[in-house]
Amino acid sequence: MSSKGAEGFRVAVVGATGNVGREMLSILEERAFPISEVIALASQRSLGHEVSFGDRVLKVQSLDHHDFSKTDICLMSAGSAVSKEWSPRIGAQGCLVIDNSSCWRYDERVPLVVPEVNAHVLADYMARRDKLNIIANPNCSTAQLVVALKPLHDKAKITRVVVSTYQSVSGAGKDGMEELDRQTKALYSLQEVANKKFTKRIAFNVIPHIDVFMEDGFTKEEWKMNVETKKILDPKIKLTATCVRVPVFISHSEAVNVEFANPITADEARDILRSSPGVLVIDKQEDGGYITPHEAAGEDATYISRIRTDSTVENGLAFWCVSDNLRKGAALNAVQIAEAIINRKLLKPKAA
Numbered sequence: 001m002s003s004k005g006a007e008g009f010r011v012a013v014v015g016a017t018g019n020v021g022r023e024m025l026s027i028l029e030e031r032a033f034p035i036s037e038v039i040a041l042a043s044q045r046s047l048g049h050e051v052s053f054g055d056r057v058l059k060v061q062s063l064d065h066h067d068f069s070k071t072d073i074c075l076m077s078a079g080s081a082v083s084k085e086w087s088p089r090i091g092a093q094g095c096l097v098i099d100n101s102s103c104w105r106y107d108e109r110v111p112l113v114v115p116e117v118n119a120h121v122l123a124d125y126m127a128r129r130d131k132l133n134i135i136a137n138p139n140c141s142t143a144q145l146v147v148a149l150k151p152l153h154d155k156a157k158i159t160r161v162v163v164s165t166y167q168s169v170s171g172a173g174k175d176g177m178e179e180l181d182r183q184t185k186a187l188y189s190l191q192e193v194a195n196k197k198f199t200k201r202i203a204f205n206v207i208p209h210i211d212v213f214m215e216d217g218f219t220k221e222e223w224k225m226n227v228e229t230k231k232i233l234d235p236k237i238k239l240t241a242t243c244v245r246v247p248v249f250i251s252h253s254e255a256v257n258v259e260f261a262n263p264i265t266a267d268e269a270r271d272i273l274r275s276s277p278g279v280l281v282i283d284k285q286e287d288g289g290y291i292t293p294h295e296a297a298g299e300d301a302t303y304i305s306r307i308r309t310d311s312t313v314e315n316g317l318a319f320w321c322v323s324d325n326l327r328k329g330a331a332l333n334a335v336q337i338a339e340a341i342i343n344r345k346l347l348k349p350k351a352a
Ligand SMILES: NC(=O)C1=CN([C@@H]2O[C@H](COP(=O)(O)OP(=O)(O)OC[C@H]3O[C@@H](n4cnc5c(N)ncnc54)[C@H](OP(=O)(O)O)[C@@H]3O)[C@@H](O)[C@H]2O)C=CC1
Pocket: 014, 015, 016, 017, 018, 019, 020, 021, 041, 042, 043, 044, 045, 046, 063, 077, 078, 079, 080, 082, 100, 101, 102, 138, 139, 140, 170, 171, 172, 173, 174, 175, 325, 326, 329, 330
């Protein structure tokens, strides 16, 4: 079943029963996205299940049976394998795909967009829209990082970034959240703790491993942060990452050290970030005067705290960056891409 309104776009959410898909539906509703119809799609397993869209309930339909020729925008969030097969098929039916998986991000034909950073690429892409018809949404850890880096880069030109992440279990989907919940309860009731989703116990532990290992010893999550920052912000920026899973349900945190070509003080950085889109600075430099992932969950902003000079390099800053990975790291960014396209009048609804 779908939800219909008077004016606007027909929007399909693929992966509507998942962590990101459910968040996409609530964000579309919260932001009063111009929708004439919203269609909740997932696998055959979820056929007939119900998901919320504001105070309405949508019955989930199967992706396999949906005709996209009358759908304007598809928010795709069902994993790389599904995106690989389906996103080009959906795009070829004239439906613009905003793809949340890592599958299409590195394809030269596909723009990778964080609206606060590089919304300007949308006009060009929409003008020459190829058959692929796909815009990629970034990795969650990259999205919040580039929102913070962009205004600092504009001011003092970033040369190198060292980032360590503290990534919540919701980044590993609903199964990741279930594992932390189950293991925590099991430990409290002295039961055996099984690892299914993660390679080691996640409850009361941290795991320095997200996504697969690459030949050079980095993980793919770490590789993605490097490659995606270059594609979105500046190919000249050098970045090295260590990505760690932590027993937090929602919001990713990052400890970031940045080197600049030109001088920039901590006070200047604080002022610049305070007036930057998508950023909220909470930096009282006293007990509790910083943000934690628990407080960022359910919020849209990328929060920056603990901005300070890193005097181990010539022009260095260090800061703490936290954001809700399901929102800015995934669902919110995808909806913002769609809004940026619509606000620039780059897409019209298909005729009824
Ligand atoms: N979580 C995060 O922080 C981020 C996630 N992403 C990406 O978003 C995507 C989804 O992540 P997330 O929501 O966390 O994952 P979940 O595991 O919570 O949800 C997966 C969703 O995909 C659907 N799905 C799986 N297989 C199929 C299929 N064959 N056909 C149709 N639908 C299918 C599932 O439907 P069903 O319930 O029927 O199985 C479910 O709705 C992934 O590509 C992930 O990499 C990107 C950035 C951040």
